[in-house]
Amino acid sequence: MSEEHGRIFREAWIAGVTKHYPGEPKPSYIAPWEETPDWERQSAAAVYDQVAAFIQVTAGAAAKLTREQKGRFVSLCWTGQIYKHIPDPKPAYVADWDDLPDWQKNTDTDIFEQIERSSRNPM
Numbered sequence: 001m002s003e004e005h006g007r008i009f010r011e012a013w014i015a016g017v018t019k020h021y022p023g024e025p026k027p028s029y030i031a032p033w034e035e036t037p038d039w040e041r042q043s044a045a046a047v048y049d050q051v052a053a054f055i056q057v058t059a060g061a062a063a064k065l066t067r068e069q070k071g072r073f074v075s076l077c078w079t080g081q082i083y084k085h086i087p088d089p090k091p092a093y094v095a096d097w098d099d100l101p102d103w104q105k106n107t108d109t110d111i112f113e114q115i116e117r118s119s120r121n122p123m
Helices: 003-020 038-057 067-085 102-120
Strands: none
Touching (some): 003 038, 003 102, 038 067, 038 102
16 A cells, blocks of 8 residues: 555545535545544555556456446445444444435545546556
8 A cells, every 4th residue: 555545545535525515524524635544544545456456457347337336336445444443433434325425425436536547647
């Protein structure tokens, strides 16, 4: 896991929240990388790497997934990180896809698509 990958994930999250969140998002939702807790940084890098590996092992065919499928994948990977780092998470932290607000679904999908772009064009 690299810090660079975590930063790309976090920047995609902030961009998605800024675009899709109705009203004013919580400050923690749009906090810069430097203000993000360590467990979230680790999780961001881990999920980036999971998505990038998925794209790689499908030889890019993951691009054919629907937007919803892409978002679901990010959401599930993130939920795994929540369980890893938080012993007894609030139900909202581990909500299933169907129970997520639309802004979060769209943000998760945007994250997958950003990882697609950045893994094709490494910095």
